[in-house]
Amino acid sequence: MATPAPFSRYEFLIAWRYLRAKRAEGGVSVMTWISLVGITLAVAALIITLAVRAGFRDEFVSTILGANAHVTVYSQARETETGGVTRTIPDYAEWAERLRGVEGVTRVAPLVKGQVMAVHQEQNTGLEVFGIAPEDLARIERIADPETAQGSLEDFPNGIAIGREAARSLGVGVGDVIRVINPNGVRNPFGMSPRINEYFVTYIFNSGRYDIDRTRAYLPFAEAQTYFNREGVADELEVNVTDPEQVDQIAPRLAVAGGEGAYTWTWKDSAGGFLRALEVEDTVMFVLMSVLVLIASMNIISGLVMLVKNKGRDIGILRTMGLTQGAIMRVFFLTGALVGTIGTLFGVIIGCLFAIYFDQILALVNGAAGGGVWEASVRGIYRLPAKLELNDVLSAVSLSLILSWGITLFPARRAARMNPVEALRYE
Template sequence: MASTRPFSRFEFMIAWRYLRAKRAEGGVSVMTWISLIGITLAVFALIVTLAVRSGFRTELVSTFLGSNAHVTVYSAGHLDASGQMVKGFADYDAVAAKLAAIPGVIEAAPQIKGQVMVTAIGDGSSGSEVFGLRLADLRRIPRIGDGADAYGNLDDFDSGIAIGSGLARTLGVTVGDKVRVISPSGVKSPMGFSPRINAYSVVYIFTSGNYLIDQSRMYMPFAEAQSYFNRENLVDEFAVMVKDPEAIDAYRDQVMAAAGQDALLWTWMDSAGSYLNALKIEDNVMFLIMSILVLISTLNIISGLIMLVKNKGRDIGILRTMGLTEGAILRIFFICGAFTGVVGTLLGVVIGCLFATYIDDVVALINLVTGGDVWDPSIRGIYALPAELKLRDVASAMALSLGLSFIVTIFPARRAARMNPVEALRYE
């Protein structure tokens, strides 16, 4: 027997016989079933957690990049001939052309930006952030323009306004209704500025996927926005879109050179970077916590395997006297313990992947049972609980569970291998 190769067929055969034995015959104990169920649930929870965290980040970044500029170029301000501080760009078409010519830039749109109060004909009212854009530029915003989740006719944009679906619900308006837009610093007069109140038809209602944007954003035709905010022949900023938003820092120098010395930049990473970093830290902490749960579940293998070794003491003595080496005994009981880890891991992976794949149906079922909404978009910013299965996450969960299962199995298996066959058979 000493010359047999490791993990020979007879080792698997003996291990399988021990695993199939009834409890009365000294077979698989209750602790083994507990560890199997525990590992399954721990791996399931780890995979679902990783999938939800990954999906949340992906959806958050997608809605943010699909509705906002990747780089916003704005003016630091300069003194005009009369000594007045002026913020904005006068030669905006030329600057936009320079920005659009930068390799990797897919769009550079001049825009007007302002804050207003919006009221409906009824009692609805809300604050809103207004962006003045040309129709062609609005069409190219992925989550707002053509192909977006919206209703109304974007071709009518030059004769009305576009608003978010959340803002439309707050105001109680739909396509074709009129709203009043009020700016506190509107009409110039000898006494200063007086509020400007204009009425506009709602021609387009969009849903970007981001609750905060849908609740507060409005788009106004470019020329109308210039007139409304007293920005004739000026624009406030440029909305620049690039091919690779994740590498946004690589565009900074070229954008600054094209925009001019008075320009300042604000990237999407400046807006969302700290939040994404917080999500990354939270992901690492969650993985650590779930890993501890997997470790606790695998530790139950030790209890079950020790009981199996104790019950099979006589068999170990007989096998040793027949010529089996310590290594062969170790591998037999290692297979018994590893089997629990492998089966529990595979079951956890299957259940976790199914749960993540059908998470929308699961959430709908929970809402039906509880009679409430387990996902509040006003708090989390997006409308649904997302889940994104990644091979890397599934592989890391499997590797963690299998690795821990194999490690903890070694200790009771070594105890079985070192058992003295004389002691094991003394009282038999």
């Protein structure tokens, strides 16, 4: 007589029968159903956590790359004729032309930078002013987005562009006039006196990052050169590349193209500490959520141990009918594995739905809490998105199935080793 193949149809039928049996019939205990709910919630929590983590990193990096240079090229310090020290670039146009010739470079823009005080009526705030050509400003993705900005970039040459939070702090809108005070503005026989200019606010941008919108402003390049006493020079050149994630490979080539005395500073150099902290946090959160999945999976042991005890008579009968120890083990393994698999499936569905509708759920929670759940001034970005990634979902599913299936082996082996004579002695 041929021996049935492992995991035959009858083994699944018996396991499914035990899983559906009522407790009065010696079926699966309440503890097992609790473990199913636990696995569902743990897997859902793991998927949601991974989706929010991926969304936060994606938004954080996007706001950095969309409003800042991927690589900044600057000059080494040198002594001036008057004995001072400067890092300005007199031949910035030549540098820019050489940098544009590097493969992978998409944009090169000379900049003039300075710190100023902006004043409107009784309000004032500190700003970091970037002097930039209008055509270069129009190519900065997050700054030149017409859907989030106020005003028109066509009017930029006639005034100043400021961030949304800076405009709110000053209480100004497009068309208002602000005074910009440079403490090191005009040289006279008594030293330096502040330079005070008035500019129309022609453009208000929203970069997606609170710190940028709170402190940044843009002036036309020629105007900034005059205002900051940088006639004929630039402070640095900002460079954008096709693949910002591979910026470490292109930065050395940019330094060579810039020529002697050229140095580079990448976006990873400036944000590297925060990105490394995110990676550590990702690892810690994955471990913590994995512990929840493990705890939920371990509840399967309690349920299956009680099931094995209640089904001792059935095990004895099945053994006398010819079922091998392996078949008995597979029956109870399938019973526990079905709990883990069903819980994982429900967890994936709940977790994915939560991540897909995360914005609406967060808005609902924010409304119920009276606002302030996500504070941009603390978090740095205006929104907390969730981004579902296939690898994250597969990681959660794999972890849950491995733990739940692996733990099921212990009570299943106990059932297989049960002596049929002892099981039927008192029947």
